[in-house]
Amino acid sequence: MNIKKYIAFLHTVESGNITQSARELGYTQSAVSKMIADLESEWKTKLLVRSNDGVQLTSDGIALLPLIQAVVRDYRNLNFMVSEMHHMEAGLLRLGCFTSFSVGLLPKILKDFREHYPHIAIQLFHGEYGDLTEYLQRGVVDCAFLAMPAAPGLEVKFLLQDSLVAILPEGHYLAAAPTYQVRNLPGESFIRLKETQDYEINRFLDSLEYQPKSAYEVQSDFALLSMVESGLGISIVHDLMLRPMRYRLRRLPLDVTAFRDIGIAWKSGPEPSSLTKLFVEHVLSYKELGTFFDGL
Secondary structure, three states: OOHHHHHHHHHHHHHOOHHHHHHHHOOOHHHHHHHHHHHHHHHOOOOEEEEOOEEEEOHHHHHHHHHHHHHHHHHHHHHHHHHHHOOOOEEEEEEEEOHHHHHHOHHHHHHHHHHHOOEEEEEEEEOOHHHHHHHHHHOOOOEEEEEOOOOOOEEEEEEEEEEEEEEEEOOOOOOOOOOEOHHHHHHOOEEEEOOOOOOHHHHHHHHOOOOOOEEEEEOOHHHHHHHHHOOOOEEEEEHHHHOOOOOOEEEEEEOOOOEEEEEEEEEOOOOOOHHHHHHHHHHHHHHHHOOOOOOO
16 A cells, blocks of 8 residues: 555545645646556546546545545554654644634744644645635645634634724824724725625624725735725724734724634544644643733
8 A cells, every 4th residue: 555645646635636736745746647547547446537627536536535534544643643652743734724813823823832843844724714614624624713603514612702893093083092983984984804705894894883984995904904004094803913913003992792703623523633633732722721812
């Protein structure tokens, strides 16, 4: 048994593309194609259908996929346990994350994790909740940070609540107020974030009696923060985007409560890998100690 062929096949299924799989594994496209072809020849069956849009599993491929996943998972667990015996926990963790968490809390978590486990590499996948859910379901990532509740087929552990807050230029006439009253929104120059998938902020705005009039619409969280800092208007964002605070602006709690629950999730079913469990336990330790926001 050549485990590299199994890994190449599984990674191709997860990525949906031989070229992408080869790039991420460090092989040439022809090498990955040959490994998959060798498996098909050895097993005398067709596993994948190739097209211009990528690859799709055949019926035989679908039937064999759970067994191949189990073999690769056991192989990774074996390597991890052997490394533990030598006090050198090693491996690769594929982690999914959304923007506001990755710019605020994640660097601190990863730095501390790296200090404890310097031989474990992290491959980070960014996306909105729908993307991350798909990555988990397809096995592209081992675990991911998500807003709760998670989709069916996923296990999730609650970590923290994240509120929506108003952000104002430092010179705004309400900059010193204890809270931002949403009834003031219609009279503001409002900068709206164009959400392509999750629509959390826009759903909240649409639910208000007092509707803001958008002066600007942007696709980038960081462009939005820079525009508020420059005095072009105000906006409403998730508090996590402001931790740590890197912009010269004012953050005000809203007079209307709006928050999301954030957790760490992994795919239901077979026992998660030893490495996944190790990272989840590390993240949960922040929740238990209440230290998520220390120093931010």
